[in-house]
Amino acid sequence: MLSRLRYLSAGESHGPRLTAILDGLPAGVPLDPAELDALLARRQRGDGAGGRMKIEHDRVQLSGGWVNGRTTGGPLALSIPNLDWERWRDKDVPAFTRPRPGHADLSGAVKFGHRELRLSLERASARETAMRVAAGGACLCALRALGVEVGGYAVALGAQALDLTPAVDAEAIRARWAAAGASRVACPDPTREDALRAEVREARHARDTVGGVLEVVALGLPAGLGSYTQWDRRLDAKLAFAVLSVPAFKGVEVGAAFTNAGLRGTAVHDPVQRDAAGNLTRPSNRAGGLEGGVTNGMPLVIRAAMKPLSSTLTPLPTVDLADGAPSETVYERSDVCALPRAVPILECMLGLVLLDALLEKVGGDSWDEVSGRVAGLRRCHLDDLPQDGVSWSLGYRE
Numbered sequence: 001m002l003s004r005l006r007y008l009s010a011g012e013s014h015g016p017r018l019t020a021i022l023d024g025l026p027a028g029v030p031l032d033p034a035e036l037d038a039l040l041a042r043r044q045r046g047d048g049a050g051g052r053m054k055i056e057h058d059r060v061q062l063s064g065g066w067v068n069g070r071t072t073g074g075p076l077a078l079s080i081p082n083l084d085w086e087r088w089r090d091k092d093v094p095a096f097t098r099p100r101p102g103h104a105d106l107s108g109a110v111k112f113g114h115r116e117l118r119l120s121l122e123r124a125s126a127r128e129t130a131m132r133v134a135a136g137g138a139c140l141c142a143l144r145a146l147g148v149e150v151g152g153y154a155v156a157l158g159a160q161a162l163d164l165t166p167a168v169d170a171e172a173i174r175a176r177w178a179a180a181g182a183s184r185v186a187c188p189d190p191t192r193e194d195a196l197r198a199e200v201r202e203a204r205h206a207r208d209t210v211g212g213v214l215e216v217v218a219l220g221l222p223a224g225l226g227s228y229t230q231w232d233r234r235l236d237a238k239l240a241f242a243v244l245s246v247p248a249f250k251g252v253e254v255g256a257a258f259t260n261a262g263l264r265g266t267a268v269h270d271p272v273q274r275d276a277a278g279n280l281t282r283p284s285n286r287a288g289g290l291e292g293g294v295t296n297g298m299p300l301v302i303r304a305a306m307k308p309l310s311s312t313l314t315p316l317p318t319v320d321l322a323d324g325a326p327s328e329t330v331y332e333r334s335d336v337c338a339l340p341r342a343v344p345i346l347e348c349m350l351g352l353v354l355l356d357a358l359l360e361k362v363g364g365d366s367w368d369e370v371s372g373r374v375a376g377l378r379r380c381h382l383d384d385l386p387q388d389g390v391s392w393s394l395g396y397r398e
């Protein structure tokens, strides 16, 4: 899926640590681990977070590919200790035989032949998203140094939907990021904060869980990233892959895709305009910054639907695999709502894919090469788009 970067992680939810390699970063990328820790702290914060977040204080360790604040060009070796491991290392873990609907408990047992369902949940747990934040956070640091900012916020939490259209104006988008950053529920509209918080509270009182929809936006991306020449080079497809790879995300939308689907074409497609400086711009951004699988220079807008988490305090019907009898799920500590905590996860997944797309475009092994080439990229500007303006005929040889 990625062209230049490679990311692999290992580790279980209650094992000693999460481990990962991020390969393909150029040498000399400025990278401050404190920034990665700040992202990790955001992943732990928010209304609806489960009890585990009181135990963990995620901090990343870098043990390869990074020296004195910059990458070396070698693979970045990352680890995050699980503080909960101390409670689990000598624990007598009871047999777990009642698969929870919506989790990987049953599908993992079918796939791997596990005779103990906990083996499925240990790796399927969203605990591994901590490592995605650390590795994707390194990509966000590189992108920011190249003038690309990524941020997200909630556009719906349970039944509470915010009426937001994909924005054009960078300042309006930064204002949404700032409001969401100060919110316990990643709400970009302070007038709706209480309503979204109440939604989480009510789900908790009902002994239930609640999901929602996030919007993640990238500003400052050059036009021309991605390609339509092959199915697996389309940037929208890669972004969808990255979003749906995050546990509990079951839907993805580019721009206002689902609203657009109910409208006529003339009401959907963003007109091309020329501003006074010769830039080709759009007054609207319903395409979400992608046309033909290629960035068009507008803000890139991805929406993602998160299901309500599957561990509910109210039991769900299941079958006990020990005796085949109808049964009910046994509650294990979980989040009532993980939506606010998922914002940095999606930002970091976008960071991974977008940095890869930039590196695919410009190549380069050192930071000087990469940043110089990004600065010289063709723009969506009349000066950079000379046209021959003469008629021609298709000249194949058959």
Ligand code: EPS
Binding pocket: 013, 050, 051, 052, 084, 124, 125, 126, 127, 128, 129, 130, 247, 309, 310, 311, 333, 334, 335, 338
């Ligand atoms: C998570 C840690 C896990 C889960 C959660 C994500 O901790 P524990 O199982 O010890 O409570 O709470 O995983 C899920 C919600 C899930 O559905 O997989 C974390 O660090 O984010």
